[in-house]
Amino acid sequence: MASLASFFCSLSMMIFLFAAPGRGTKNCFIDSIYSFGDSIADTGNLLRQGAVGMFAPIGRFPYGKTMNNATGRCSDGLLMIDYFALNLNLPLVDPYLLEGADFRSGVNFAVAGSTALDSSFFLQRSIVTPVANKPLSVQLQWFKTHLNSTCSSPTECSRKLEHALILMGEIGGNDYNNAFFQGTSIDSVKSFVPQVVDRIVSAAKEVIDAGAVQLVIPGNFPIGCMPSYLTMFYSSNPSDYDDNNCLKDYNSFAMYHNQQLQAATEKLRQSYPKVTLMYADYYQAFMYLLNNAAKLGFDKDSVHEACCGAGGTYNFDIKLMCGLPGTSTCSDPTKYISWDGIHLTQEAYKTMAQALIMQGFAFPNHNIHNQWKC
Template structure:
């Protein structure tokens, strides 16, 4: 296992980076009359008019790079980020599209624009997610002697943006409620960074597990707020199997084979992710009793990612490099905290479409595509029109 000082070094660079059956045939940025054409057969889905999204780097489409000088200098603001689909960086932490992009397209909506692009269209919803964001306010971490970047835009900030957005697009609560009644709202994925701050600054598993109730409470409070504003169909995603992510596999690498599960991932960290997800699902069950007329769905990101690992070969991924970053260099997982993706001289693999992991922290466009496909198949039958 890495020492505390090594873990802290990895964590600091990790924060810098964070603050930094579908086939796509065409995609352009939504600010430029975007469109995505799929060869998949159309299916009957609820006719949503709008899509709203809260979250972190898993779904940030350009808020971080517009948030200030630090964001403008982040890795997501430069190539090779975005190079596969957009041919330029858009602020997405991938080589191209994210899950939320595929979901928007499946709903026959344009790609969502970032809230911090004031000139962008908001007729079909807004994306409030910011890379590096936490579910809890920064004060929670400072009280526990954990460093949190000044650029953190926690869920409470994103909710403030949501209120501001509603105040500008509708004239009264009834009009806002009508708008949200025809919307699908994603509250997350968020909370992963809350735990990252603990793991990469040397906190014990026991202490980090104690954060889970507060993290989940922040998420469920956000769900309550969007419900009170008028939302009636909400998806709340869970956490990834973090023990499968190259940054974790590198930082907590061990020679003990018992530390790894059948996916060759760190079993303890995946157990923690399941603990968070189970706690979240219990809280969502309580919310369903509290709001029986609202559809509140759990987005099983853990199972969606797990399905990619188990089907990697049939999906066309390079099984021999399934745990390695495409954009990166060094070590067993092609990840070096001192030479991360976007740094000078760091190469990109010849065929990103055959890789699951993009930069050691986030996934490739193709991995996100297959996760979105799994999620849509799981969620859409449960969304009542």
């Protein structure tokens, strides 16, 4: 199984860098990152657009507590995209909506709360999406607008993207979260998985057609292990839980999405044999984190609890999100996997990113390291 290390410059760069980031290695094949997605990858777009509702607190402490700066990231610190950039010796990727940003090393189009499908799809099904939703269609338009403003021709854009790593998410999680949290049944939500998957893969195709040759398409997390789901869909029936005390049905749903996405990614790969198209298994990377929590330095008794929340078994209340009056924050976020019940801590994201790069939670099954060496 090829790992995401295949994307990076050399074996010597596989150890994470914690110093202040600088310009990329001069001769490294990858010199920029372009990212799409939701709150798992958003480095500040929603904050600049106007964070409201459950996202309102992300622009102030305790968000950003560990990095001592509330940047709009939905965590106490850095995200996986940040660790990918650091591992490539690139600057952290600035959000598209940041005025005066230096986009020479890439652009982040991800917006917290975003869906893969357009809001109209959910409106037809009486499922409410955030007013600030910037679905993949909007993020793709931002991407094209950016290219048009920085390239003089499609050929120049294509050459520019040849040296870029494209992260297609994580995206699609909110398509399901919005539906589940509003009472839609698993069977009903399952019915629109094909549309979500098709939108992700068709977006990847558009980026490839623009000239991209190195893409990562991430799968969904095991949502049945998240404090938000464990709280909102609590069951008194022990058979509803697996050996990790996660909700079986919701994890099965996540696996169904991932299976469909992997199959669609493989078809896309066959259509573009010269493009390196990797599926990043966020599900198994998270399970690696959960199953090895104590060895990795996390508090084994708090693996299903949010660091920041309003109490209860899992320290989560959808009506009283982290940062609002009445909530409190754990003293040491590095011991927790979950930050606010929905998003992970910096330490958990770091561990997951490291696992994705080093532990082989990526496909396809061939070694392509020589294509990416410096």
